[in-house]
Amino acid sequence: MRSPIPDYLQEVLAACAPATGAVADYIPELAAADPDRLAICIATPDGAVYTAGDTDVEFTIQSMSKPFVYALAIADLGLKGVLAKVDVEPSGEAFNVISLEEESGRPENPMINAGAILTHSLVRGADDEERFERILEMFSKLAGRELSVDEEVFASEWSTTHRNLAMGHMLKAVGVMEADPVRVVRGYVRQCAIKVTCRDLAVMAATLAGGGVHPVSGERLLSREVTRQALSVMTTCGMYDAAGDWVTTVGIPAKSGVSGGILGALPGQVGLAVFSPRLDVHGHSVRGVEVFGRLSADMGLHMM
Amino acid sequence: MRSPIPDYLQEVLAACAPATGAVADYIPELAAADPDRLAICIATPDGAVYTAGDTDVEFTIQSMSKPFVYALAIADLGLKGVLAKVDVEPSGEAFNVISLEEESGRPENPMINAGAILTHSLVRGADDEERFERILEMFSKLAGRELSVDEEVFASEWSTTHRNLAMGHMLKAVGVMEADPVRVVRGYVRQCAIKVTCRDLAVMAATLAGGGVHPVSGERLLSREVTRQALSVMTTCGMYDAAGDWVTTVGIPAKSGVSGGILGALPGQVGLAVFSPRLDVHGHSVRGVEVFGRLSADMGLHMM
Amino acid sequence: MRSPIPDYLQEVLAACAPATGAVADYIPELAAADPDRLAICIATPDGAVYTAGDTDVEFTIQSMSKPFVYALAIADLGLKGVLAKVDVEPSGEAFNVISLEEESGRPENPMINAGAILTHSLVRGADDEERFERILEMFSKLAGRELSVDEEVFASEWSTTHRNLAMGHMLKAVGVMEADPVRVVRGYVRQCAIKVTCRDLAVMAATLAGGGVHPVSGERLLSREVTRQALSVMTTCGMYDAAGDWVTTVGIPAKSGVSGGILGALPGQVGLAVFSPRLDVHGHSVRGVEVFGRLSADMGLHMM
Amino acid sequence: MRSPIPDYLQEVLAACAPATGAVADYIPELAAADPDRLAICIATPDGAVYTAGDTDVEFTIQSMSKPFVYALAIADLGLKGVLAKVDVEPSGEAFNVISLEEESGRPENPMINAGAILTHSLVRGADDEERFERILEMFSKLAGRELSVDEEVFASEWSTTHRNLAMGHMLKAVGVMEADPVRVVRGYVRQCAIKVTCRDLAVMAATLAGGGVHPVSGERLLSREVTRQALSVMTTCGMYDAAGDWVTTVGIPAKSGVSGGILGALPGQVGLAVFSPRLDVHGHSVRGVEVFGRLSADMGLHMM
Structure with missing residues (x-):
């Protein structure tokens, strides 16, 4: 039938x-x-x-990558470790404001860019290359086929991604993110450029x-x-x-x-x-x- | 068994x-x-x-009354009519700030006090007495027994409910609420004092x-x-x-x-x-x- | 010459x-x-x-009354006493937000309505009548002639002053104002209706x-x-x-x-x-x- | 005498x-x-x-450099040109928020870091070297002696200035700053390291x-x-x-x-x-x- x-x-x-x-x-x-x-x-x-x-x-997968990288970060670090860095509360995020939680400096949730950038940094990896490779590999498994990056979209986004760089530096400035902000943002932009x-x-x-x-x-x-x-x-x-x-x-x-x-x-x-x-x-x-x-x-x- | x-x-x-x-x-x-x-x-x-x-x-039922009065207001006025007055977006509401949506003046949702007060005002009724009676009757049906008001809790809350009165007047000031704010807040405080x-x-x-x-x-x-x-x-x-x-x-x-x-x-x-x-x-x-x-x-x- | x-x-x-x-x-x-x-x-x-x-x-003098009532409140209560209740910092105040300082509950300054209402309440007086009379008397001395209230403007403003009532109740709710908010706001609206x-x-x-x-x-x-x-x-x-x-x-x-x-x-x-x-x-x-x-x-x- | x-x-x-x-x-x-x-x-x-x-x-002169660079930018570009980019309104600026004016994207004033960074970028100069030299020369004239940079303070601030980099990228992202944000922030940090x-x-x-x-x-x-x-x-x-x-x-x-x-x-x-x-x-x-x-x-x- x-x-x-x-x-x-x-x-x-x-x-x-x-x-x-x-x-x-x-x-x-x-x-x-x-x-x-x-x-x-x-x-x-x-x-x-x-x-x-x-x-x-x-x-390109863009922000639809966020829940999957969040899942990977939790699998790597444990839920408690991730929650210590990124909260789970709803948030309005206007285009010209970067807002982190007052005391903790945490982004409000992993679905806004600040939270997604920090979440990216929490994925295990010896360096940013390995971190990205683990993400790409996991996405490929989830899709059931080998995925790859749209290098042109990546290059173009990377050269204009001032807002994400602003967030990366701010996360570093308040002490909630340990990794180098420029490398993390680069990896995050690359994650968004995976083709699906x-x-x-x-x-x-x-x-x-x-x-x-x-x-x-x-x-x-x-x-x-x-x-x-x-x-x-x-x-x-x-x-x-x-x-x-x-x-x-x-x-x-x-x-x-x-x-x-x-x-x-x-x-x-x-x-x-x-x-x-x-x-x-x-x-x-x-x-x-x-x-x-x-x-x-x-x-x-x-x-x- | x-x-x-x-x-x-x-x-x-x-x-x-x-x-x-x-x-x-x-x-x-x-x-x-x-x-x-x-x-x-x-x-x-x-x-x-x-x-x-x-x-x-x-x-006393207090804020647990809110979803049921919201339901009653929608039944009375239609979903569209209620949405025109009260939004459905999550909101942090600090103790010393009254915040309404910038352009519409709408409270952000019917679960915060400002939204619940406005929702109360949307329940059909020739006057505030009838509005309250309809709410009490509906709550009684939902509970399956005749409910009543804790008059002492009501009197005490009513004499100290400055924050809710502030909200009521603000809703009136921005034009999103038509009814008299003092009567509406009185009804709302009464709604919260129903015993369950x-x-x-x-x-x-x-x-x-x-x-x-x-x-x-x-x-x-x-x-x-x-x-x-x-x-x-x-x-x-x-x-x-x-x-x-x-x-x-x-x-x-x-x-x-x-x-x-x-x-x-x-x-x-x-x-x-x-x-x-x-x-x-x-x-x-x-x-x-x-x-x-x-x-x-x-x-x-x-x-x- | x-x-x-x-x-x-x-x-x-x-x-x-x-x-x-x-x-x-x-x-x-x-x-x-x-x-x-x-x-x-x-x-x-x-x-x-x-x-x-x-x-x-x-x-009507309206908000131009504010610096003079502020001066009177300081003369009555001392600068320290007034500063404990009303700060002196600049503030944007949007039409649909009431914002008080986070910890103290103080209005940001005596030139915005919230601060002016609270300042009015600080003027010495056995009751709200006397408070108002002292203000009118002082304004008359400052102007060098006997001033009076525009009763029609007062009545009209008083019947529609929901925003000021909202502020009055909020000041009472957070505990920064002691006097009855309805009486204070009434006096404040009356102060604004003095003719000059x-x-x-x-x-x-x-x-x-x-x-x-x-x-x-x-x-x-x-x-x-x-x-x-x-x-x-x-x-x-x-x-x-x-x-x-x-x-x-x-x-x-x-x-x-x-x-x-x-x-x-x-x-x-x-x-x-x-x-x-x-x-x-x-x-x-x-x-x-x-x-x-x-x-x-x-x-x-x-x-x- | x-x-x-x-x-x-x-x-x-x-x-x-x-x-x-x-x-x-x-x-x-x-x-x-x-x-x-x-x-x-x-x-x-x-x-x-x-x-x-x-x-x-x-x-090091640090933020005390701000009024003088603001003066130089106005001398170079005219008051109107500078006001189009940086407003003159008071502002609270918390440590973990970057806030620009909603419609214009302008920093609120040239005394907060965001405004000072943008002001720095408005000083005339073929490149960032010349821009900085003109600032150093003007400061030297104002002090009446040849001033120089504390290279150690500069190097140390530059390696940790994530918050300023966040602001620079944000100013670029919203379109209010034309110059390259990394170069501008570098020049700004250098300006703050002038010894007086x-x-x-x-x-x-x-x-x-x-x-x-x-x-x-x-x-x-x-x-x-x-x-x-x-x-x-x-x-x-x-x-x-x-x-x-x-x-x-x-x-x-x-x-x-x-x-x-x-x-x-x-x-x-x-x-x-x-x-x-x-x-x-x-x-x-x-x-x-x-x-x-x-x-x-x-x-x-x-x-x-």
Whole structure:
């Protein structure tokens, strides 16, 4: 018997309004993305993967890398060690303010850039090369294929990443980060430039949904405690200052990236990803938000 | 066959460390509470109620009234109308700052006092008497028994509620609240002084968990959409500035009150309540937090 | 020999561009002011008073009352006692935020409303009636004539003064103000509704400029220490969030009111006042700012 | 006839309580300063210089360089051009927050580090070497002798100046600074490491007090408008978050440095400097604040 899901996804795809919003253009390499790409992918913890649209087009993972590196840092250092450095509280973060917690100097959570940079620095490694290699290797395992870096996006971001460098130096200045800020930020920018497809993201998300077990290989990549922590933080902090709105309307732990992807993971049930490069004012994919809303409603995926 | 739950709850009760922390003492009526009371109650959507400890001692509902009045306001005015007045984003609210959203003047969410006061004003009623009567009637239906007000607690809070009056006047000043601020705050303080037991709270929470259907009477008191909204907001905003910590460690949508109660509702599964008057620095019941953590772990109640 | 100053003031008056900006309209009584009134007045510590334009038109003193009530509170309670309750640091104060200093709960300075309300409460008096009478009496002495309250402006402001009531209750809530907040705010609103002319303001300012000695009567109304404190606070906090801009461009300690007046006092030299009801976005009189700038430049009145 | 001032200064020196507080120790080179040094110097615009104590001991100028570089930037670029980049409003700046004005991205004033870094970048120069040389040359003219850099302090600060680098990158990120942030911060740190004596500072301050004319050489180094702007900004922003307190109690436009110096300039009257390395919690010299207070009171130097 054939699953009705592929037909449904095609229908969602077809029903999508023509994209509005603009592609991220702070570096030319992102601005060059075809703005009308659209892909939807659903992966279940038992390994079924359903796709529609441009699911094999590669783009950079950007901020969608954050929950996975957070998971890796916890696996390396323990939850307590990571919490001592990065808190888990929701936070608005305006473009021209760097705000760390008053007494501890901790970034408010690992989903904002300051927290993600510090989290990157906590991944084990003899030096920044090894740290990055471990991240790339883990992402490849999660995706089920060998991933690589978009060197042009990396080079372009690296040459203009003053805001991230400001954060790196500030984390060093307040004493909460030990490693060299320039090297850490370089590694973080490199982490954001790893290339994935919409299918990769759905499979990666399905590993979170499945409590750490890879949906295809069946290999345990993360402990249950680690995925629970990552999903919890995605719930309260994953969609930045629209976090509350997202939880009420969509109700799926999620993370978006400026390249136009959004990934979501409903515990025990399903990993999802949508890719469409045009962004709204929050920096989320316009059609990504739309499709997530529709999938949540149609398939009853709201957590509550 | 006998359920093992009662024995388990007795065991949890017995294992609880002697309470630390201090009872709320900003009014003498709260300070007079027996600090060593302890009650645990679990109610399932199909009507089973399990209790241990002082489950029939009455105390004032305080902030645990907020999600239910929010639900009532949405039922009365529609979700869109309520969202136009009160946002759903997490917020830290320090003791000496009143902060409303910059452009809209909206309180950040209905779980902080400013938002709860405004939400109270949105409940339908020809005047403030009727508004309060409708709230009391709805709470009585949710609890499955006729509730009443602790007039001494009300009188005492009302005579010292300068902070809430400050908020009421501010909401009026920025134009987001139409009703008379003194009358609204009076009604809100009265709402907080409704007397409940730990058992009442668990049954009320079970109605949220059950999508709006009362676990005992089987009557539909709230729509599924309304309970989803209330539970979502409890998830991101219910435990104030410890919201992120609560989601990661306990993972049950919850609301606490300064009288020492905490109620929680896991969608589709269970309503819970704990009562123990000694509070931590966040104003949450110390043993309430402890018991919720234990129940979440032992019974696998974490959302993620 | 005739002073050339009157001719100069007439020239400044004539050179003033037609007023732009709108008259304050948050209550109808202020909106009814003739928007094209213009008055300029200069008073020297030795009693010379030069005027041009509508210098005998009465309007309400509004926030220009603040430095004088601050002076009275210090005379009554001592500088140390007042500083324990109200700080002297500059502050931006947005319309929808009430912010008090984190540990002390003190308003940041006596020129913002929160600080002015608290300062009002510090004036000695058996009750709020006596407190107000002492303020009115002192203002009358400073102006050199019997002043009175605009009862219509008072009644109108009092019925709509939710923002000030919010502040009053907050000051009470954090414990920094002892008196009843509703009575204090009532007295403060009444203080703001005292009627003055442009000439009155210049003479009052000249007393500050003259170290506390009245320019006409020669009577010492305030000590040198008290006027120094008032002038210092006017320098750093008198013009709200445009304080730095005012010090650099005009360089005269000053205070403006929403009725369209600005008064200034250059220590040892001169008291000035301008009246023109149309306001800029900061709530300062448009032509008041213009005339002050011109007088500062032409007459070399910049402090630096 | 002999001036009584030297005897008076000796008396002030002798009356100074033994210093309390700790020398700045964020780099070893500053921590090595002799904590018990004490110097007082007064210079009048007509060239008289009075000294007491260790007035020829060299130390680094640190933040006391800020008003002079601000003056130079205005001389180079015009006041309007500088105001477009750096505002003149007072600001509290906490250690772990970088805050720029919301719309413009401008630092709030040129006395906080962010503003001083941006101001440094506005000094004319073909490259950062020339920019620095012009600053050193101007400082030498102001001091009346050839100044040089403390290369050890510079090297040590440069290797640990993460907070300033954070600000530099942030200024670049928001687009308000054009130059390369690493080079600008390097130049700024070098500017702070210029060696001066207490006598140098008093003479430099006297040039500000004298409207831009050097007290000894009689050469005009700055225009009257430029010195007025620098003095105005010192008045409202020179002493950081203690600005209001300083204006009320001391009343002399001033700037302090973490090396233990404070310089002040009373327009038309006098330049002053005190050096004593032990600091209070605001980072101001403890005995510097004490001596300034005494000089202000004894010599009637309060602006008001």
